[in-house]
Amino acid sequence: MPSYEVNPDAVRQARRLIDDGSFDDTTDWSDAAPSADDGNAELERSGWDGYAAWHLGVDPDANAETKERYHFPYGDFRTVNRAALIHAKQRASQNDHPEVEAAADDLLQHLDSRRG
Secondary structure, eight states, X not given: OOOOEEOHHHHHXXXXXXXXXXXXXXXXXXXXXXXXXXXXXXXXXXXXXXXXXXXXXXXXXSOTTSGGGEEEEOBXXXXXXXXXXXXXXXXXXXXXXXXXXXXXXXXXXXXXXXXO
16 A cells, blocks of 8 residues: 655645635535546646645655545545545545544644634
8 A cells, every 4th residue: 555645735725725714514525526527627727736736645656647646635626625624534544644644634623613
C-alpha cells in the first residue's frame, strides 16, 4: 500500500473555503462526490495543480500528472463537503495514514466550529 503525504495546498484551500462559508454540511458524500467527468472538467479548468488542491493525500511515488497520485477528496470542486471529510478521516485511519487522518480531522473540527 502506498504511503500518502498530506497535500498542504489542499489543506490551505479547504480551510479558506470553510472560512468563506463555502461548505456543504447536509449532503451525503455518496450524493456529492464528483464523477470522473467532473474531475476531467476540473482538470481542463484548473490544470493539475487545481485538481490536486481538492485532494488531501498525495502518493509521492505516482506521476504528478495522473489521477492515481491524488487521494482523499474533500469536496465537489466547488465546496468542502463535511461528509467527505468524515469519509477521508475514516479511510485514512483504516489504512494507516495518520497524517492524512489528522489533516481531515483538523478540517472537520474547523468546519464544525464555523457552522455554529
